[in-house]
Amino acid sequence: MTETTAGALRSMPVGPLAATVAMQTLATMSLYSLPAVAPAVAADLRVNGTLVGGFVATAYGVGILSALLSPGLIRRYGGVRATQAVLLAAAGMLALAAASRSVAGIALSAVVLGLGYGAAAPASTHLLVPHTPRTVFNLVMSLRQIGVPLGGVLAALILPPLVLAFGWRAALTVELGPILLLILALEFPRGRWDAGREPRLPIRIGSVLQPFLMLADRRLRRLSIACFIYSGVQLCFVAFMTVHLTTVVGFDLVRAGQILATYQIAGSVSRPIWGWIADRLLSPTHTLAIHGGGMAVAATLASQFGPSWNGAAVFAVALLAGCTAGGYTGVAYAEYAHLGGARRTEAAGLGTALMFSGGMLMPPVFGAAVTGLGGYGASYLVVAALALGSGMLLGWQPRALSP
Secondary structure, X not given: OOHHHHHHHXXXXXXXXXXXXXXXXXXXXXXXXXXXXXXXXXXXXXXXXXXXHHHHHHHHHHHHHHHHHHHHHHHHHOHHXXXXXXXXXXXXXXXXXXXXXXXXXXXXXXXXXXXXHOOHHHHHHHHHHHXXXXXXXXXXXXXXXXXXXXXXXXXXXXXXXXXXXXXXXXXXXXXHHHHHXXXXXXXXOHHHHOOOOOOOOOOOHHHHHHHHHHHHOHHHHHHHHHHHHHHHHHHHHHHHHHHHHHHHHOOOHHHHHHHHHHHHHHHHHHHHXXXXXXXXXXXXXXXXXXXXXXXXXXXXXXXXXXXXXXXXXXXXXXXXXXXXXXXXXXXXXXXXXXXXXXXXXXXXXXXXXXXXXXXHHHHHHHHHHHHHXXXXXXXXXXXXXXXXXXXXXXXXXXXXXXX
């Protein structure tokens, strides 16, 4: 390690990074809590367990609005206060869901979570950028994004045993403890971390459209198109991998679940590696272009899955998909912040809204295509073409997005 690199690592914003990772982890764990306890909720409320998909979609849908509205609120009240608001929304969702006696209550809890969840990335960006050396910028932003898969893993590992021991309502309530503790702990550094807030900044509802004005910048427009597609590809793999492997390849549910876990772990582990590559070896834009190529290869191989495929080959495809479709977001958010400049918070809100939109829209279209075309082959080939086209859009620019 060079002296310059060592110095940059020592100057990493450890406090803000730890706080934002913890916030993202707890907020994402809340998002995936209902899916993790869905069978118990369905049995108690006497509804179809598949309705849990609507919970996640509702949270993401409302999250799009909160992502677009949050930049002005963050600048006025500060990144710490916005981070606390995200956590408060997560706590409100858990409390409301635990007390719900109907599907309507569960749906309302999803709305409450969405009101804060979309602000997670803009608030984190606002806190991290001023304290992060440029030489480790992509690495820091990628480390922050580990909170997303970590939250999903914690929900899957911790909540089911708690449900068996105490019931699903108590399991959700247990999550309130660390969330409330983090809200309180953030009060201590707030004076320092929110020193640059703008308390007199006016807040207008029309500001929800302001982030889209940034698409006039060709570099942000290309990045946004790619991130919309990448997010959709990511969610297509997550949503359909288990059913694809059980119905087409012939794996049992346990084995298919292990492959899905491989995908998720690969995405988590690879994020800081990609961040380091974008800081040290390639430009962020070209790093993201490689992601598109990797997604295209993985989707093309997935289109060929069949009973003749062995576990090792499927594992390798899941590993490639996880490292690319599951590993791009840290570098993407770093590039949004870099290109946004002084409007980095608005740029992060724009990126969040477009990634949420891709994750909401592409999987249903993919599922309809699987049904309409009679299989996964053609659908995955279309996904591969979209990912490859997005990668080429980023990689073939006249000049790199960042110096």
